[in-house]
Amino acid sequence: MHFTSYNFSMAIEWNEHRFSGGALALDMVNTVIYREMPDRRFDRFEDREEIPRFAEAAVRYRAEELGGAVLMPPGNETETGEMLSLREAINALFRRTAIEGAAVGAGALAAFLSRGAVLTHRLPPEMALPLGPDLREGKILPLGAAAFLSGLRLIQPERLSRIRVCPNCHWLYIDNSRNRSRRWCDMNVCGNRAKAKRHYERKRAGTGKDRASH
Ligand SMILES: [Zn+2]
Structure with a gap:
């Protein structure tokens, strides 16, 4: 069948790196890379099958934030x-x-509030939505x-002032370092890529400009 190739997709591994945002809201924004x-620019959710896989991994990597709640795609x-409209509103x-x-x-x-209202409007009105760390194990929440x-x-001064953009991949992340000096979403990925790139640029003896470094 000629459409076989369209159905075939490379599933990605939703590993710890892909949850570098520090909060579920930012991890979801970061499902678009090189925004x-x-x-x-690439949207990993264009392949809809990645959404439940992301939700499943988020339960593991955002266990602290979710308190053991299960996410329903x-x-x-x-x-x-x-x-996805909410995701774009969170990003903006x-x-x-x-x-x-x-x-x-x-x-x-x-x-952001109106996109969120669309989603919460679908929930049973009496449903309690957890806002603090006192979440309940096994509670089911729509993703x-x-x-x-x-x-x-995230909308409080202490947390807002720590939100950064990774200069390499354009992900959003929370800088929780004591002296607010975290420069990359993930030092082991983007930090190392930037280091390798600077090394390469030096070797080229100053020809061309490094567009990615800010
Ligand atoms: Zn990055």
Whole structure:
């Protein structure tokens, strides 16, 4: 069948590196890599089968934040679209914060809240949504709603002021280092790539500029 190649996709490993964001909301934003380079930008959720795989891995790598809650991926394409709209709203909100400091844009905040409202509106009205660390083991939360709650928890000055953009892959991450000096989403991946790149540039004896270093 001629469409076989379209159905074949390389599943990626949702490993610890892919949860470098430090909060579920940012990990979800980071399912798009190289956001600021149109020719390299890649959305891992274009393959819808990656969404439940991400949700499953998030339960493990965000265990502390989720308190053992189980994440339920969207059930259909409409819900998937709503979740992806929320993801983009989270990105717009915190990417600007990372660049401009501990404030939020009015429009970006409104978009984030309204996208989150679409998702929470689908839940049973009496359902209790965990906001603190007192989450319950085994509680089932829709993935999108969990990302919304995670984003809400980031909206406080101490946490907002620690959100950064990785200069290599453009992921968002929380810099929890004591002196706020973390430069990369993951030193072992982007930090090492940048180091290798600088080494290569030096060897080329100053020809060309290193566009990726800021
Ligand atoms: Zn990076």
